[in-house]
Amino acid sequence: ILLGNSATPENNHIDTLIRLADSYEVGDRTIITPLSYGDPWYADKVAAFGEKVFGPQFRPLLEYLGRDAYHSILSTCGHAFMNQVRQQAFGNITYLLLAGTAVHMNPQSPLYRWLVDRGVHVLDIAGDSVGIRRPLQSLTDAERVVNTSVMRSHWGRASQDRKTAELIETAVRPRSGAS
Numbered sequence: 001i002l003l004g005n006s007a008t009p010e011n012n013h014i015d016t017l018i019r020l021a022d023s024y025e026v027g028d029r030t031i032i033t034p035l036s037y038g039d040p041w042y043a044d045k046v047a048a049f050g051e052k053v054f055g056p057q058f059r060p061l062l063e064y065l066g067r068d069a070y071h072s073i074l075s076t077c078g079h080a081f082m083n084q085v086r087q088q089a090f091g092n093i094t095y096l097l098l099a100g101t102a103v104h105m106n107p108q109s110p111l112y113r114w115l116v117d118r119g120v121h122v123l124d125i126a127g128d129s130v131g132i133r134r135p136l137q138s139l140t141d142a143e144r145v146v147n148t149s150v151m152r153s154h155w156g157r158a159s160q161d162r163k164t165a166e167l168i169e170t171a172v173r174p175r176s177g178a179s
Helices: 013-023 040-057 067-074 090-098 110-117 141-155 157-172
Strands: 031-034 058-061 079-082 102-105
Touching: 013 031, 013 040, 013 079, 031 040, 040 058, 067 090, 079 090, 090 102, 090 110, 090 141, 102 110, 141 157
Parallel strands: 031 058, 079 102
Antiparallel strands: none
């Protein structure tokens, strides 16, 4: 389980850890929490709280990792909890959705609404029942296909090539009224 993307209060780590403990059957899953950038004091507080609640299952990432090492860790996460209200962690969320991860987000995030409006299957953290422990549900194969398709349609190679061609065409097009 991935929790957040940085050592900033906007990730709502403490609230999310409480929700994970109260609302889900986490089983023996590891809770990976990137805390290598942001506020070191805050990172220490989150690490201490996570270890208090989940013990050795809580794994704070306190050191910077290279992109390949970080993506290798992300690829092991079947679930991600991104409880930010402001738009944040877009690169991580995109990578996770393309990898088939069940992404749980705060519905107040503008990114949550943007994704849902395009048909992406993301889960609503606020809609989770507090105090009723339930198993974490993975995405279905069909939901993964939709997520991959939507994400690629906006940021895939073909989409980027098309957008670049449109930009070049606009840049070289003669302007009306130009002398």
